[in-house]
Amino acid sequence: MSRSNVLMALLMLTGILVVGQLYLTIPMISAIAAEFSASNSAASWAGTAFGFAYACGFLVFGPLSDRIGRRVVLVYGLLAVAIASFGLSFTSQISVFLGGRAVQGFLAASFPPVALSVIAEALPLEKRAFGISLMSFAFLVAAPLSQFFGAGVPQSPTSIMFMLSPFYVVMALALFVVVPKDQPALRPTGGKPHSHLSEMLANGLVSTGWFAALTVLLGFVAFQVGTVLLTQEADLSAQTVRLAGLPPLALSLFAAVMSKRLTPAVTGRVGMIVTALGLGIAIVPGALIAASVIVSSGVALAVPGLIATIAGAAKDHNRGLAMSIYTFCLFVGASIAPPLTLTLFKFGALAVFGLPAALLVTAVVIVTLAVSRRAKSVSMQPATGEQ
Structure with a gap:
């Protein structure tokens, strides 16, 4: 197996372990x-505390890796x-546990944006697009897999945290060996950075893409949590519902092809419409699978459709910040x-699934x-104008 394939396999496995923490509880x-x-109600904040801190961490660790290097941030x-x-395995109070989950979430944000940068920089050019698709798949499949684990392991929540901690050490050591050594930090070449938030807010496709990310x-x-709540009252296993949703996540591997044919904006909107349709069907009794x-x-x-939409709509000097805010919005919604x-x-189910669908x-x-x-703006520009 080539070094790039080993790197990709390690990044995917680590992505499942890290991102899975968001859904584990x-x-x-x-x-x-x-x-x-x-x-x-208080216990549900175990996921929310992690998620908010996780979202905020994206705004920190991506730029930090630009300065001090990818491998050092990953490891x-x-x-x-x-x-x-x-540390979470020793907590005995809910407030301390929730605070620990927030710390855990913030630190976990050091992995996803840096892993995507490593793929873009370390993989051969012909493998990069598929590498990004594989990483997106790993991030998505982390949701059902981590819930399978959380629901199927009989140990207490704190014991599960203890069980998982050595795996992060093992993956850190493996990535230290496989990820290429960091190159000298890149310096901006045009004086002051031009990543102006106001400019991106004025870009309708970028700012509306952020709102869309919040809803996805x-x-x-909401569907995952609603499934847990509804199956407690029905003769149906939540694990069965999760298992049914696992294979379709592989469609993320084909999103790039669909975007090339239909444009990323169409792919993203089709995905959102299909998600809303699924939430609407979930309202019908017996239709959860x-x-x-x-x-x-x-x-x-x-998810990949919106990534490509925002990346394509943002200017070169704002693209990094645009994608950081996109990821922030995505996980604030989660x-x-x-x-x-x-x-x-x-x-009732109408409110649980109807509001997210709306x-x-x-x-x-x-x-x-x-x-x-x-489209109207571009059509009104001269042929030599900016597209």
């Missing part, structure tokens, strides 16, 4: 509440996640979903208007 809400004598970040996970994982995670297939299919297209779903559950449809409309305005 979804099936463990009742177990967390029982271990700390807390309410389910020390994973070692720090291992220490945080090990909100809908995906079919809904799981459709929701996973939609998210598998929406973080909001657990407590929001628990709140909506008292109003937000997705709203995002599709807003992005469509932005695409239309951009």
Whole structure:
């Protein structure tokens, strides 16, 4: 096996272990509440605390790796996640556990953006696009796999954190060996950096893409949490529903081909519409398995579609910041979903799945208007004008 294939395999496995922490506690809400004598509402913040800090960390570690190097951020970040996970195993109060999850989430954010940069820089040119698709697949498949693990292992939540901590050490050591040595940090060549937030807010396709990102994982995670809550009252296993949603996530591997034929903006919007449709089907009693297939299919297209849309719409000098904010919005949506779903559950499945579906449809409309305005703007420019 070539070095690049080994690197890709290690990055995917590590991605599942790291990103899986965001979803790990979804099936463990009742177990967390029982271990700390807390309410389910308080226990649901185990995912939210991790997710908010995780989202904020993206704004820190991507730029940091530009300055001090990819390998050092990857390796020390994973070692720090291992220490945080090990520390969580000794907590005895829900407030300390939630605080530890926030620390763990912030440190876990050192992996995804840096891993994508390593793929873009270390893999042969002909393998990079497929490498990005494989990494996106790993990030998505982490959701059902981590929930399988969280629901299937009989140990307490703190014991599970203890069990996972050595794996981060092993992956840190493996990546230290395989990831190429860091090159000298790149220096900006044009004086002051030109990453102006106001300029990107004025770019309708970028700013509406951020809002769309907020709705995608909100809908995906709301479905996961809603599945746990509804299957407790029905003669159906949540694991069966998760298993049904696993194969369709492989559609993310074909999103690049679809984007090339239909444009990334179309791919992203198709994915969001399909996700909303799946959430709507989930409202129907007994339709959770079919809904799981459709929701996973939609998210598998929406996430890479929106990545390519925003990357293509942003200017060269703003693209890094645009993608950092995109990822921030994506995981803020994932973080909001657990407590929001628990709140909506008292109003029934229509509220649990209907609100995220409505937000997705709203995002599709807003992005469509932005695409239309951009097309009109480009058509009015001279042939030599900026496209």
